Amino acid sequence: MKIFSAAQIREADAFTIAHEPVSSTDLMGRAAGKCADWLMEHYPPSHPFYIFCGKGNNGGDGLVIAQKLLDEGYVVTVCLLEYGSKASEDYIYYYRRLQQQYAGRIREIADVTGFPELPPSAVIVDAIFGTGLNKPIEGWLAGVIHKINDQHPRHTIVAIDMPSGLKADTSSRNTPVIQAHHTLSFEFYKLAFLLPENAAVAGQVHILPIGLSPEYITHTSTRYHLTDLDMMRTIYMPRTPFSHKGTYGHALLIAGSRGKMGAAVLSAKACIRVGAGLLSCHIPDCGYDIMQISEPCAMCITDELPDHSAHFHEQADARYKTIGIGPGLGTATATASSLEKLLATYKRPMVIDADALNILSVYPSLLYQVPAGSILTPHPKEFERLFGPSANDVERLELLSKQAVRLQLYILLKGRYTAIGCPDGAVYFNATGNPGMATGGSGDVLTGILTGLLAQDYSPKAAVLLGAWIHGYAGDLAAAHLSQEAMSAADIISNLGSAFMECFY
Numbered sequence: 477m478k479i480f481s482a483a484q485i486r487e488a489d490a491f492t493i494a495h496e497p498v499s500s501t502d503l504m505g506r507a508a509g510k511c512a513d514w515l516m517e518h519y520p521p522s523h524p525f526y527i528f529c530g531k532g533n534n535g536g537d538g539l540v541i542a543q544k545l546l547d548e549g550y551v552v553t554v555c556l557l558e559y560g561s562k563a564s565e566d567y568i569y570y571y572r573r574l575q576q577q578y579a580g581r582i583r584e585i586a587d588v589t590g591f592p593e594l595p596p597s598a599v600i601v602d603a604i605f606g607t608g609l610n611k612p613i614e615g616w617l618a619g620v621i622h623k624i625n626d627q628h629p630r631h632t633i634v635a636i637d638m639p640s641g642l643k644a645d646t647s648s649r650n651t652p653v654i655q656a657h658h659t660l661s662f663e664f665y666k667l668a669f670l671l672p673e674n675a676a677v678a679g680q681v682h683i684l685p686i687g688l689s690p691e692y693i694t695h696t697s698t699r700y701h702l703t704d705l706d707m708m709r710t711i712y713m714p715r716t717p718f719s720h721k722g723t724y725g726h727a728l729l730i731a732g733s734r735g736k737m738g739a740a741v742l743s744a745k746a747c748i749r750v751g752a753g754l755l756s757c758h759i760p761d762c763g764y765d766i767m768q769i770s771e772p773c774a775m776c777i778t779d780e781l782p783d784h785s786a787h788f789h790e791q792a793d794a795r796y797k798t799i800g801i802g803p804g805l806g807t808a809t810a811t812a813s814s815l816e817k818l819l820a821t822y823k824r825p826m827v828i829d830a831d832a833l834n835i836l837s838v839y840p841s842l843l844y845q846v847p848a849g850s851i852l853t854p855h856p857k858e859f860e861r862l863f864g865p866s867a868n869d870v871e872r873l874e875l876l877s878k879q880a881v882r883l884q885l886y887i888l889l890k891g892r893y894t895a896i897g898c899p900d901g902a903v904y905f906n907a908t909g910n911p912g913m914a915t916g917g918s919g920d921v922l923t924g925i926l927t928g929l930l931a932q933d934y935s936p937k938a939a940v941l942l943g944a945w946i947h948g949y950a951g952d953l954a955a956a957h958l959s960q961e962a963m964s965a966a967d968i969i970s971n972l973g974s975a976f977m978e979c980f981y
């Protein structure tokens with residue numbers, strides 16, 4: 477799914493009005509009508525509604541919702557915020573209609589003292605500002621935002637299109653924003669919903685289709701995308717009859733050190749579970765029995781050193797379709813030096829994670845030696861070590877995209893919505909996964925998955941998009957069976973099979 481900017485959403489709106497054709501008043505009626513239907517589906521008439529409206533089209537949506545709920549017998553109080561701006565035309569249209577029938581349900585608020593006392597089980601609808609927010613919210617309007625947020629624990633807050641105060645495409649850090657339980661957003665995710673810094677504001681996001689022009693959507697390009705199952709089905713490559721293990725590639729995994737062999741084992745298991753034809757693991761001598769017993773499907777090459785690896789560059793040749801390096805590897809100087817030599821000779825796209833990334837952040841010039849098309853998988857701290865700090869999440873995404881272009885790499889920044897920067901500047905957010913995956917070993921599993929997919933001749937872009945998706949999907953299945961608390965990284969691996977079955981069979 478494409479993620480459009482606020483300006484593009486306005487264009488989509490105008491394009492739809494001109495080409496469907498539909499009047500803007502009717503489009504608002506259609507969009508807000510969907511919100512009213514959602515609200516009635518989720519809250520019976522025993523819930524009194526308080527609908528707060530600004531004076532633009534977001535407020536107009538609020539007026540349509542009020543009319544529909546009142547027509548259905550709901551108890552509704554409409555609170556119009558009188559902050560002096562000129563009302564939009566569609567707002568005026570729906571205001572007149574509401575005024576004619578339900579004048580007694582309308583209140584004007586021009587000061588925070590006008591904020592109503594809310595009865596138990598009230599539902600607050602936030603229709604103050606949407607994508608038209610054009611300056612910081614100040615004065616008594618900020619006071620109203622804070623008052624609504626004060627109700628958060630007692631009353632449900634549902635934001636229309638966007639939580640008021642949230643900017644669609646830029647950072648809203650340290651500004652007043654509604655903290656909604658639910659956000660009913662039209663047609664698309666907004667970039668703001670996917671940023672960790674906004675975790676507290678949008679609540680559960682529900683995308684309501686409102687029939688914006690498919691032609692506009694298809695032909696308009698964007699930097700940001702959210703992955704979905706349809707996209708994955710175009711990427712997935714079923715195995716073919718008459719194939720053999722050679723068809724699916726020989727991967728080399730370089731991982732593990734004394735006390736961290738678990739990371740290597742998790743990566744190896746995941747690599748095999750996504751279908752790599754053959755896997756060899758370069759591990760320190762202390763890990764030999766551990767790996768052989770834990771994963772009989774993997775072959776082992778032991779380093780000359782007992783506790784960490786420093787001679788893997790001697791192994792890494794063209795026999796291997798790809799290499800995954802980093803989980804539990806350690807950052808010893810001899811390991812770093814072996815990585816440097818490996819990067820000087822191995823030229824196929826590879827997967828670089830964990831301690832291998834930490835080595836790159838100590839020797840940043842090595843970043844330029846990483847083969848084009850390789851996949852880096854930093855978590856936010858590793859990302860910062862590699863590329864420096866950012867003032868906010870939007871700046872960090874811009875940095876992600878810029879570095880992916882500069883280095884011609886795929887950079888997968890881990891998070892609730894893992895963001896994948898691509899060499900062409902595009903950024904894909906992964907839609908699967910859950911907080912149960914915030915546990916040691918999850919990243920090692922991802923490295924194994926990505927390595928296994930590259931081994932099978934998925935292009936780096938296909939591997940990184942599908943790998944992030946299937947990793948999160950398996951994590952979601954694990955959480956559904958076991959709870960987010962009880963699941964471990966090993967459970968992600970156990971659910972990879974079901975994930976493939978559900979998504980592609």
Ligand SMILES: NC(=O)C1=CN([C@@H]2O[C@H](COP(=O)(O)OP(=O)(O)OC[C@H]3O[C@@H](n4cnc5c(N)ncnc54)[C@H](OP(=O)(O)O)[C@@H]3O)[C@@H](O)[C@H]2O)[C@@H](O)CC1
Nearest residue numbers: 489504532533534561605606607608609610611612613637
């Ligand atoms: N996508 C679609 O296709 C559809 C979209 N629709 C809806 O339209 C919404 C966008 O509507 P919009 O463009 O009228 O902007 P909106 O968010 O109502 O804000 C404008 C108002 O806010 C004011 N204002 C702004 N910032 C302020 C501040 N900090 N402090 C104080 N005032 C501030 C501004 O005042 P002004 O700057 O004019 O003085 C003006 O009064 C969109 O989110 C969705 O809900 C649907 O109806 C139909 C289909």
Ligand SMILES: [K+]
Nearest residue numbers: 602605638640
């Ligand atoms: K809103």
